[in-house]
Amino acid sequence: MAAAEFIIGxxxxxxxxxxxxxxxxxxxRSNVGKSSLINxxxxxxGLARTSATPGCTQAIQFYRVEGGWMFVDLPGYGxxxxxRDFVRSWKDLIESYLTTRQSLGLCLLLLDSRRxxxxxxxxxxxxxxxxxxxxxxxxxxxxxxxxxxxRSESMxxxxxxxxxxxxxxxxxxxxxxxxxxxxxxxTIKTNRP
Ligand code: GTP
Ligand code: MG
Numbered sequence: 001m002a003a004a005e006f007i008i009g010x011x012x013x014x015x016x017x018x019x020x021x022x023x024x025x026x027x028x029r030s031n032v033g034k035s036s037l038i039n040x041x042x043x044x045x046g047l048a049r050t051s052a053t054p055g056c057t058q059a060i061q062f063y064r065v066e067g068g069w070m071f072v073d074l075p076g077y078g079x080x081x082x083x084r085d086f087v088r089s090w091k092d093l094i095e096s097y098l099t100t101r102q103s104l105g106l107c108l109l110l111l112d113s114r115r116x117x118x119x120x121x122x123x124x125x126x127x128x129x130x131x132x133x134x135x136x137x138x139x140x141x142x143x144x145x146x147x148x149x150x151r152s153e154s155m156x157x158x159x160x161x162x163x164x165x166x167x168x169x170x171x172x173x174x175x176x177x178x179x180x181x182x183x184x185x186x187t188i189k190t191n192r193p
Pocket of ligand 2: 034
């Protein structure tokens with residue numbers, strides 16, 4: 001478990017903090033569980049704000065994490081009520097982060113295990129591959145799949161959407177997957193001796 005502190009919520013690139021340590025970016029649809037994953041990884045319940053209402057995280061939230069990483073909680077995409085202007089500025093902000101950030105070490109692409117790959121997830125994945133951004137896929141809310149059959153069907157569908165990346169299964173309720181996700185994060189070298 002690592003201690004963490006909130007640094008800044010950036011709504012424009014000028015507000016991004018200096019690039020001092022490798023960054024782990026949390027990406028995915030609105031409500032998929034990005035902020036809940038951050039809280040669970042850091043064992044700090046109220047660190048990143050979570051909500052049942054999609055669109056909770058709006059600016060890019062930076063958290064400095066003990067051990068030498070920055071966790072970056074990105075606003076979610078794809079919720080129905082988002083006004084057009086909002087979608088445009090979301091895209092601009094995320095794109096400028098993902099294309100220009102030299103310190104970006106790993107993207108965690110979160111998918112709801114009940115819904116699998118949706119169009120915007122596939123677009124984002126293709127885009128990450130195009131820009132050669134390393135990423136891992138995380139299947140969230142795994143506790144909601146109650147039967148073994150549901151779980152295997154979900155894994156099969158997730159594998160079809162991206163045969164190159166086996167998803168890490170995760171539940172913010174039970175903590176399932178925390179160790180494996182930390183393992184993936186730990187492969188990203190910090191600048192510390
Ligand atoms: P935005 O900030 O809107 O993009 O959403 P987000 O991806 O940060 O999602 P958030 O972490 O706020 O979680 C959304 C809702 O899903 C909240 O009501 C959470 O309690 C719930 N949730 C998140 N992870 C899990 C999980 O693993 N299991 C269950 N059952 N619920 C979860
Ligand atoms: Mg959030």
